[in-house]
Amino acid sequence: QTVVTQEPSFSVSPGGTVTLTCGLISGSVSASYYPSWYQQTPGQAPRTLIYNTDTRSSGVPDRFSASILGNKAALTITGAQADDESDYYCVLYLATGISLFGGGTKLTVL
Amino acid sequence: QLLLQESGPRLVKPSETLSLTCTVFGGSISSSSYYWGWIRQPPGKGLEWLGNIYYSGSTYYSPSLRSRFTISVDTSTNQFSLKLSSVTAADTAVYYCARLRRSNMYYFDYWAQGTLVTVSS
Secondary structure: OOOEEEOOEEEEOOOOEEEEEEEEOOOOOOHHHOOEEEEEOOOOOOEEEEEOOOEEOOOOOOOEEEEEEOOEEEEEEEOOOHHHOOEEEEEEEEEOOEEEEOOOEEEEEO | OOEEEEEOOOEEOOOOOEEEEEEEEOOOOOOOOEEEEEEEEOOOOOOEEEEEEOOOOOEEEOOOOHHHEEEEEEOOOOEEEEEEOOOOHHHOEEEEEEEEEOOOOOEEEEEOOOEEEEEOO
């Protein structure tokens, strides 16, 4: 069974930079998995941040960027703000029609 | 602007079947550019992908969950549906329907607001 890994939690200071990662227990994440990233605050539906590895969705601030770092997908927040405190999920497209969510990273800004 | 809206019972008894429908407004479910998906989130836990469906009826289920789930599509009403049989308390969750953009992209670009379904007697 394919498992997507994310850090359970992360902390960043206001104005700081943080990189969240998305990996596979067995294997490497590459662009061929079309990694996407979603932000979710309590009680809200997820919001699409990034798709196709590194493309920002409409309206997403440019302090959010993404890439492949080594064998993982990565989401970087540069100049973190208080309202970036959220849960972040990555999704990999594994095969025709099949998607898989990582367990999510709870980001604290303090 | 696309809008997805879930409907269905919010309370289901154990061992019964959970049924939810997602209606698509502002766009056609019959577009070749999209899949339509169901995702759920148990209280306090992460998002869990359940399955996707194409307008033709082709379905793709989570390998770990497929046995109890059925996803169907009705292009005449611009709706797709989820049925989960033999529910238990572990199936209590917020259920989301979403659109998955395909064709060299493959990401969820529109989400419904989510519906909390509680399994309880």
